[in-house]
Amino acid sequence: MKIIKEKIKKLKEEKNAIILAHSYQNIEVDEVADFVGDSLYLSQKAKETNADIIVFAGVYFMAQTAKIISPEKKVLLPNLKAGCLMADMINHEQIVNFKKTHSGIPVVCYINSTAEVKSECDICCTSSNALEIVKSLNCPQVLFIPDANLGKWVEKQLDGEEIIAYDGNCPVHNNITTEDIKKARTNYPEAKILIHPECKPEVSALGDYVGSTSGIIDYVKNSTDKLFVIVTEKGVADRLKRDYPEKQFVLIKNDMLCESMKLTSLEEILYSLENEVNEITLDEEVRRLSSNCIERMLEVSKK
Ligand code: SF4
Numbered sequence: 001m002k003i004i005k006e007k008i009k010k011l012k013e014e015k016n017a018i019i020l021a022h023s024y025q026n027i028e029v030d031e032v033a034d035f036v037g038d039s040l041y042l043s044q045k046a047k048e049t050n051a052d053i054i055v056f057a058g059v060y061f062m063a064q065t066a067k068i069i070s071p072e073k074k075v076l077l078p079n080l081k082a083g084c085l086m087a088d089m090i091n092h093e094q095i096v097n098f099k100k101t102h103s104g105i106p107v108v109c110y111i112n113s114t115a116e117v118k119s120e121c122d123i124c125c126t127s128s129n130a131l132e133i134v135k136s137l138n139c140p141q142v143l144f145i146p147d148a149n150l151g152k153w154v155e156k157q158l159d160g161e162e163i164i165a166y167d168g169n170c171p172v173h174n175n176i177t178t179e180d181i182k183k184a185r186t187n188y189p190e191a192k193i194l195i196h197p198e199c200k201p202e203v204s205a206l207g208d209y210v211g212s213t214s215g216i217i218d219y220v221k222n223s224t225d226k227l228f229v230i231v232t233e234k235g236v237a238d239r240l241k242r243d244y245p246e247k248q249f250v251l252i253k254n255d256m257l258c259e260s261m262k263l264t265s266l267e268e269i270l271y272s273l274e275n276e277v278n279e280i281t282l283d284e285e286v287r288r289l290s291s292n293c294i295e296r297m298l299e300v301s302k303k
Helices: 002-015 027-031 039-048 060-069 092-101 130-137 148-156 178-187 213-222 234-243 266-275 284-302
Strands: 017-022 035-037 053-057 074-076 107-110 123-125 141-145 162-165 192-195 227-231 248-251
Touching: 002 017, 002 266, 017 027, 017 039, 017 060, 027 234, 027 266, 035 039, 039 060, 039 284, 053 060, 053 266, 060 074, 060 284, 092 107, 092 141, 107 130, 123 130, 123 284, 130 141, 130 148, 130 284, 141 148, 148 162, 178 192, 192 213, 213 234, 227 234, 234 248
Parallel strands: 017 035, 017 053, 053 074, 107 123, 107 141, 141 162, 192 227, 227 248
Antiparallel strands: none
16 A cells, blocks of 8 residues: 555656545545545635646546636546436436526536536535525525535525525435434534534534534534534544544444445556546536636635
């Protein structure tokens, strides 16, 4: 393993490459990654970098996003089978039909979607900035795709504006029930319960904090509490255990993991970087339209 890591680091220097890794990745990926974080953070890093090659340790839509905003760079996805169950719940035809049945209403697109779907939407969002993005539209009704849970969670925090959400979800988060949270409260009464808004809104409503993976990590960093129940993908709990050994973390369910996120191995990172294979390519018109959707989000988010 040490030899593989050394080889990757050497190749990164030789090829002026960087590795972006999502917080749900296998934890050993961090040792070769330049940046680790959530979708918004990684999108910003993809945009800022002067690297010639971006290796994306994440899932397909994330690598696509990097390519959309950095078309001049070579973007590699080490394992092309790393998809996203939520992103796969809506395709180009389905977004076109959804818009037709709600014509004239702006569409906010969660970043967990394909480039083809983004190309049909007005503005993108992540779980870090979804509320801010919806508010920035200043409209009484907003279409939200594909995550109904996140859309409805945002709606609860608005001043009466309506979110018309597409019927998609992340099965990893959607499987968590209110009973799971109540059980955790009983078993760990002194713990803070930190929940990702891809969970059902009634589940999120029971948390001490609801936020993106970066938000959850920041909450722990700034908290004087010692015990936390983590209600998101296992990779976040693994990183928190590593980074805060003086605190205790309980993953809400041991099997709360995204299989796609765990497909990327160090061997595959090495292979794709060495041979410059598994490159992400996009139709230029789709790239241009989806870029507008993402750039608009980045503009709102940096204000
Ligand atoms: S955790 Fe859910 S939303 Fe995230 S990549 Fe996996 S399937 Fe997609």
